Amino acid sequence: MSVNNTEMAVRYKNNFLKELEDQAEMGEWIKMCMQCGVCAGSCPTNFHPGWDHPPQEIFMMVRAGRREEVLTSNSMWMCTSCYNCYVRCPRKLPITHIMHGIANYAHRLGVAPKLQPTRNFGKIFWNNAAKTGRVNEVMLTVDLYFRNAEGKFDLMGGIKKALEMQSVAIGLVKAGRLNPLELFGGHKCKDQKGLQSMLKKARELEETRKALKAA
Amino acid sequence: MSATMAEKKHAAYICSGCELGARLDVATLVKTATKEGKMQLVREHAFLCSAEGVAMIQNDIDNEGVTHAAICACSRRAKTEAFNFSTTAISRGNLREGVIWVRPDTEEARETTQEMAEDYVRMACAEVKAMTVPSGNPNVGGSKTLLVVGGGVSGMTSALEAAKAGYKVVLVEKTGALGGWAAQNYKRVPTREPFKDPEDTGVADMVSRIAADANITVYLNATVTKTAGAPGRFKADITVESGSTVTEDVGAIIQASGFTLYDANKLPHLGYGASPDVVDQAGLEALAKAANGGAIKRPSDGKEVKSVVFVQCAGQRDASGEHLEYCSGYCCNVSVKQAMYFKDANPDVDTVVLYTDLRLPGNGEDFYRSAQNKGVIFSKGVVSTVAASGNGLTVNFKDLILNEDTQAQADLVVLATGSVPTSGPDLDALNAAVVASESKDADIKAEADLQVEKLRAKSVLNLSYRQGPDIPHFKHGFNDSHFICFPYETRRTAIYAAGPVRRPMDMVQAREDATGAAMKAIQAVENAGLGKAAHPRAGDLSFPTARLEGCTQCKRCTVECPFGAIDEDEKRFPLFNESRCRRCGTCMGACPVRVISFENYSVNTVGAQVKAINVPDEFENKPRILILACENDAYPALDMAGMNRHDYSAFVRVIPVRCLGSVNTIWITDALNSGFDGIMLMGCKHGEQYQCHFVKGSELGRYRLSKVGDTLKGMGLEPERVFDTEVAITDIVTLPQRINDYAAQLEAMGPSPMKGF
Numbered sequence: 001m002s003v004n005n006t007e008m009a010v011r012y013k014n015n016f017l018k019e020l021e022d023q024a025e026m027g028e029w030i031k032m033c034m035q036c037g038v039c040a041g042s043c044p045t046n047f048h049p050g051w052d053h054p055p056q057e058i059f060m061m062v063r064a065g066r067r068e069e070v071l072t073s074n075s076m077w078m079c080t081s082c083y084n085c086y087v088r089c090p091r092k093l094p095i096t097h098i099m100h101g102i103a104n105y106a107h108r109l110g111v112a113p114k115l116q117p118t119r120n121f122g123k124i125f126w127n128n129a130a131k132t133g134r135v136n137e138v139m140l141t142v143d144l145y146f147r148n149a150e151g152k153f154d155l156m157g158g159i160k161k162a163l164e165m166q167s168v169a170i171g172l173v174k175a176g177r178l179n180p181l182e183l184f185g186g187h188k189c190k191d192q193k194g195l196q197s198m199l200k201k202a203r204e205l206e207e208t209r210k211a212l213k214a215a
Numbered sequence: 216m217s218a219t220m221a222e223k224k225h226a227a228y229i230c231s232g233c234e235l236g237a238r239l240d241v242a243t244l245v246k247t248a249t250k251e252g253k254m255q256l257v258r259e260h261a262f263l264c265s266a267e268g269v270a271m272i273q274n275d276i277d278n279e280g281v282t283h284a285a286i287c288a289c290s291r292r293a294k295t296e297a298f299n300f301s302t303t304a305i306s307r308g309n310l311r312e313g314v315i316w317v318r319p320d321t322e323e324a325r326e327t328t329q330e331m332a333e334d335y336v337r338m339a340c341a342e343v344k345a346m347t348v349p350s351g352n353p354n355v356g357g358s359k360t361l362l363v364v365g366g367g368v369s370g371m372t373s374a375l376e377a378a379k380a381g382y383k384v385v386l387v388e389k390t391g392a393l394g395g396w397a398a399q400n401y402k403r404v405p406t407r408e409p410f411k412d413p414e415d416t417g418v419a420d421m422v423s424r425i426a427a428d429a430n431i432t433v434y435l436n437a438t439v440t441k442t443a444g445a446p447g448r449f450k451a452d453i454t455v456e457s458g459s460t461v462t463e464d465v466g467a468i469i470q471a472s473g474f475t476l477y478d479a480n481k482l483p484h485l486g487y488g489a490s491p492d493v494v495d496q497a498g499l500e501a502l503a504k505a506a507n508g509g510a511i512k513r514p515s516d517g518k519e520v521k522s523v524v525f526v527q528c529a530g531q532r533d534a535s536g537e538h539l540e541y542c543s544g545y546c547c548n549v550s551v552k553q554a555m556y557f558k559d560a561n562p563d564v565d566t567v568v569l570y571t572d573l574r575l576p577g578n579g580e581d582f583y584r585s586a587q588n589k590g591v592i593f594s595k596g597v598v599s600t601v602a603a604s605g606n607g608l609t610v611n612f613k614d615l616i617l618n619e620d621t622q623a624q625a626d627l628v629v630l631a632t633g634s635v636p637t638s639g640p641d642l643d644a645l646n647a648a649v650v651a652s653e654s655k656d657a658d659i660k661a662e663a664d665l666q667v668e669k670l671r672a673k674s675v676l677n678l679s680y681r682q683g684p685d686i687p688h689f690k691h692g693f694n695d696s697h698f699i700c701f702p703y704e705t706r707r708t709a710i711y712a713a714g715p716v717r718r719p720m721d722m723v724q725a726r727e728d729a730t731g732a733a734m735k736a737i738q739a740v741e742n743a744g745l746g747k748a749a750h751p752r753a754g755d756l757s758f759p760t761a762r763l764e765g766c767t768q769c770k771r772c773t774v775e776c777p778f779g780a781i782d783e784d785e786k787r788f789p790l791f792n793e794s795r796c797r798r799c800g801t802c803m804g805a806c807p808v809r810v811i812s813f814e815n816y817s818v819n820t821v822g823a824q825v826k827a828i829n830v831p832d833e834f835e836n837k838p839r840i841l842i843l844a845c846e847n848d849a850y851p852a853l854d855m856a857g858m859n860r861h862d863y864s865a866f867v868r869v870i871p872v873r874c875l876g877s878v879n880t881i882w883i884t885d886a887l888n889s890g891f892d893g894i895m896l897m898g899c900k901h902g903e904q905y906q907c908h909f910v911k912g913s914e915l916g917r918y919r920l921s922k923v924g925d926t927l928k929g930m931g932l933e934p935e936r937v938f939d940t941e942v943a944i945t946d947i948v949t950l951p952q953r954i955n956d957y958a959a960q961l962e963a964m965g966p967s968p969m970k971g972f
Contacts, residue, residue: 017592032587034573035595035616060616063592091584 003214005109009067016067023213025101029093033059039085039095051078055085055095058102071111076103077118108210115151130199133189137172138182226256226281227340228272230263230288230310238315239332244287247333251827252340256281263288264297276303283346285339290854291871304346304815308339312857313869317951319862327837327865334828334868341827345819349757351746352793356447359740360385361733362465364439364675365637367395368722369714370471371421372729373736378430382737385463386425386433387453393425393433394418395473397722401503401556404548406723410581412559413552434461442468443679445794446709447743452677466740467709469732470686470694472675474634474715477530477539485529485630486601491515492608493601493628495529496549503556510560513627520626522565523557524610525550526598529630532571541691543633545721548579550631554591562590567623569596569612577723596621601628636716638694639685640670646683678707682779686712690903693718699906701750703732706910708749708778708795709739748798751847751908752873757813758793759802765810772802772811777876777911799909800877804916809881818879821870825882828868830890833966838866838892840958843878846871847908849897849942849950856951863951864958867895874898875920876912883923883937887930890970893961895954896920897942906943913941933964 003023012019020027033056040054053061053075061070076099085095103119106112112119124143129135146158162169172178189195227248231241241259248257256275260268263286275281286298287308298305310332318328361377363370366388374384392398402413425431436456443450447466454460479487479495486493491514494502502511510519527547530538547570554566568591575583587593596612599620603609610623648670651663674684686705689695694712697704703711713732714725739749748755761772772789773781780795781802789802789811803811809818821843831837844850850871856863872878875898886894899907901914917939924934938957942950 031590031592032584034583034587034593057616060594060614063594064614064617064621 003108003210005071005111008109008214014065016065016070017062019067020062020102020105024098024105026094026097027101027105029098030059030062032091032093034091035060036090038088038090039093042084042088044082044084045078045080051075055099058099068111070102071106071109072113074113074116076100076106077113077116079103079118115149120151132186132192133195134187136182136186137178138180139186141169142183222280223282224256224280225254225283225285225340225344226258226272226275226279227252227254227285227287227336228263228268229257229259229336230261230268230286231259232262232264233289233311233315235288235310235315236261238318238320238328239310240329243329244310244332244336247336248285248287248340251337252285253344254285254340264294269297272298272300276300282348283343285336285343287336287339290850290857292851292854302348304343304348306339306343306346308335309854309869310335312854316857316860317853317863318865324865330829330837331865331868337827337829338824338868338870341823342820345817345823347814349755349814351756352758353746354445354448354793355746356445356449356466356740356743356794358448358464358466359383359744360463360465361736361740362387362439362442362449362451362463362468363471364468365395365471365473365714365716366390366393366433366435367471367473367714367725368397368418368421369473369716369725369729370395370469371425372726373469373471373713373733374431375421375424375428376730377733377737378428380733380737382430382740384431385451385453385465386431387437387439388433388435389438391436393422393435396497399497399504400500401507402552403722404545404552404577404579405582409585410578411585413555432463439675440677441679442676445743445792446739446749447794449709466743467711467736468676469711469713469729469736470675470705470716471713471729471732472637472639472716474636474719477632477635479529479630479632481538482530482630482632484600485526485598486603486608486628487630490601490603490608490628492626493630495630495632496546496553499553499556499627499629503553506556506560508560511557511627518626520557520564522607522623522625523554523567523627523629524608524623524625525554525566525568525629525631526601526610527568527570527573527631529598529632531631531633539633539635539691541633541719542574543719544574544576545719546631546633547573547575548577548582548721550629551575551579551582551586551591553629554586555589558586558589558591565592565625566590567592567594567625569594569598569610569623571595571597571615576721634715634719636691636693637675638688638692638712638716639675640673640683641692642683642685642687645670676710680707680779681773681782686710695910697908697910700908701735702728703735704750706778708780708797709736709743711735711739743794746793748796750797752798755798757798757815758796759791759798759800759811759813761789761791761806762810762812763788765808767808769807771805771807775801775805775876775915777801777909777915797909799874799912800872801874801909801912801915804874804877804879804919806879809879816873816877818881821872821879821882822885824870825886826889828889828891830970832890833970838958838961838966839890840864840867840893840895840954840961841886841891842867842869842895842897842954843872843875843882844869844897845875845899845913845942846873848899848906848944852942852944852946852950855944855947859947861948861951863954866892866958867954874907874909874912875916876907876909876914878916878920880919880923880926883920884926884930887927887932887936887967887969890967892936892964892967893957894937895957896937896939897950898939900941900943931968935960935964936967 037056040056052073079099083096128140145161148154229244245257248254283304285306289311290309291307314332360383363373363386374386377384397416398418400416403416405414434453437453440454441452449465451463452460513520532542557564557566595615598612600611608625614621648663648666654660677684686694696712696717711732713729742749768787778797780792782790784790830839898913907913
């Protein structure tokens, strides 16, 4: 269930920090940042050109009320969950979790960057894995490769990418880590019904909790 | 007592314990002491510092009439309790730390090590013969009352702590009430667990304890209009509002004259003066006091404050030179506290602290965290201007994290302006004005007179010292103190600076400071009562005397004394004020005609050692290097080098000196004349980050010794023959290396041409 972006912006007027404290998981920790920059200095992706703002800067922007910029930023999505910042933060902020919390909130508001690769991959991976409880590696690769930058099906691009990666694929097949036959249906976990009802229940619980917060 | 006895008997004791016997030829050392040292009695002992060895010496003193003893064993810094014979002049030959522990135990080193030991025996014998037993300063002071100037937190703490220790205190406060700045606070930064909320200032409690204490006499609306005398016998004139003056006899003084806030009127760009809603930290305390836990209202129209911005470092840490250069250290914690005043009364008030670095000493980090939890926003930013806009204020600042110019709206702005010490006039400026006021030009004179009057009016102590009415300043107008090792010590003996007059500090630090100063003041009055020196030669009974018939009235001693202990008598001869003296010997080093001496430390005691050292001729290839080492840092460092078995050259001979300032150039010329190849001077760091125990001693010594270049030139010697090096007590590893490097340098230069003359 998504929440309405405009509605939230109006409700919290110019207090974006308060909004995240209420709505984003672990958002209540943001105010405790003391701007030392250890997180930024510890981040392995720090020098990646696609990275807009390190965590320290994101937190400062939250305080400065730069709502749109934070929520549409790709920064939270660049996190590799290595937990370096989490471990090093002298104020013991769960930075990795805060980043995920903000990312998730942006996703729920529907303002997160559409084709941000991490987010895109996350979605494909989840849909794939949630189907049978096992990841179908071949279908995952197909879903990932045969799409262009706009997210449209792209046969030629897919073939090109697949050829580029063929030596890796052959290596995986030889090592027994990839079964080409999965193109026609993969393996599953045992209790398919149980899996689906478990996922349904989890979704229900999550939505009730978030609905309570958003109310 | 024995010093006054006509009959002198010199004895030498040579210890063979601690491997001395195995490493050295002790029988030859005994012979050296007898033949060359001309000791009437020489004894060898296998364990001299044992009860038996000490009893042997004591027996000689009691029954054999020994008045002077050269103890050749370990360093003078070791076994001081065992070798403590108060009626006998004692010198120490450092054979252990100074010889066997810094030399390798090898066959080829044996000869030079033995020569080293023999020289130290000769030196100890020569030194003790030039000494007498100090008899103590006859001008003892009788008063054990402490004068505390300033009735703020520091002054009140000093008074209470001293009273608790059983000493009488006279407390002088210039305003009509005790409490100082602290009394004007609504609450204070927390001092105990969990450091989460502001707490009561505690001032009322202190004031009532002072009122109830029979040991403390309080003068309100009073100033110290004259302070004369010396430690143990100061006379302080205390003038009260009505103009009447009381003279109190006091033994020591604690100056706790505090600070004022930096004048916010100098910060018009931050809106101070332009809007009544821009206040300094004291202004906010007044508003909080008026609100008394309720909503704080802004001064302009009494509207409840809904948003407040705190501007840190307002007029502080200013590199332009226009405002305060330094950080006052306490203001960040105060802003955290003041932001909490708002949040505690109403969590919906927007509170923003704009800072460049939050500096939160003590347990301030916990307090800061608590403020963040309460919703105080801390933003890293530099404020450029504060301007009125509509019904409020706009704070323009540069966000340092986001690197952009931005602004914040506020009902009220608080400027953290920092502290300026109430430290009396700058003595250098005062002296310059006094000199100018003697001008013949009427205009210059009139202006200078005005300046003198203005500066004198700022005086806190009004000392009748020739060096000026107050404690000298050190940096940024704060009173001088030995900031590293002995924070409260000033350059005026038995006058201690405590609290924010010494350096910027908060209340917790001020209380510690004030307690420390009270303890030092008590030590000072007790030592003064016994005729003993105060720190750092605490307990020393010697004091300087001058052979006035030789004095040329050059005034070098009176000017150079770092402690203002030397006045001039009516015939313009130096008049020593023994109680103010710290026994550094700077006067002795300064005296060009060498008439100043201490009973146990003089031009002779060191000069005789220099002459006692055997200097081999140029063909023996055994250079000699004299080291004059400060006894406070360099000598212990050398001892510790020995303890850690860091070898150094066998050609050095070390003589400890009280301070580099006490080094008389005659020792240098004598040593060079007798063929020494080089001289190393080891003193403490000087200048702004000085570590000299006598504050200015090493600096004055260095300045004086920098002039020996001419002497060297006159003798046809290279300037490198005298080498000055700064030594800290921690230079245990590097110091032997420096000695060896210098020895190698001298070897490359070749022997001194003065040998053999």
